[in-house]
Amino acid sequence: MAITLKQAREIIRVAFETGAAKGMNPLSVVVLDAGGNLQAFERSDGAAPGRFDIARGKAYGCVMLGIAGSAQMARAEAQAYFVAAAGGAFGGKMIPVPGGILVRDETGAVIGAVGVTGDSSDNDAIAGKAGIEAVGLTAEI
Template sequence: MPQPAHPAAINGLTLAQSETIAAAALAKGRELGLLPLCVVVLDAGGHLKSARREDGASLLRPEIATGKAFGALAMGFGTRELARRAQAMPGFTNALSDLSGGKAVPAQGGVLVRDPQTMALLGAVGISGDVSAKDEECCIAGIEAAGLAPDTGDPA
């Protein structure tokens, strides 16, 4: 009989939560008629919890979605804000890219996942496939479907 994970081994999001987020995010994309999407859910430690790539999603979509989620985690705010900073401070964005080994993508569509009561960081979602604002809209829908709080990088 398999043993449940030790509570200390769970780093933020559970697999069930991450699967709910991914499924609801893709459903939102279909509802909106978006291009094929890829959704990646990372836990608070940056570890992969869930990844789904729709049929027809182009080649680098998983890497871009991962980069959006990773960028949000790395900076501690959603990539809506990271995209604004990239426009205002390209030198910083270049340094971030170098320091992260090119893993942080400064484009809207990476959203932090927080506990709705404590606002503790649980992980991040990244989506790629359509325009960045629509990718972000799907992230938010997925996070909210799991009963969690999205953090896009905008002040509340």
């Protein structure tokens, strides 16, 4: 199973709605497939233009390491050398913090990741999780 474009667009829409309902700063949301390829991206009005790279970096680390952003952050705190080396191996594309959300299908298989940025990392994760769950997939934050 793969994340469809229709699902990706709905994930983004719900993440934006969740952010707005909770009074979050303007968000940017990226959806990647299981290979780390871009499926969809949108930046809210008022969001900084550099947010694409941050959202992608949060999601990219999830897909490439197979763990969520919060687990990546814990790993970075415990083994900074490993995360630095992984970041180098991935060409600096990974940002190991919450807001990077691993997406699993009903069998538990990783089918992609969502990266959200614009507010606190924890709030970013909340918005992304809402979008993922809205399309019936499992969010690992």
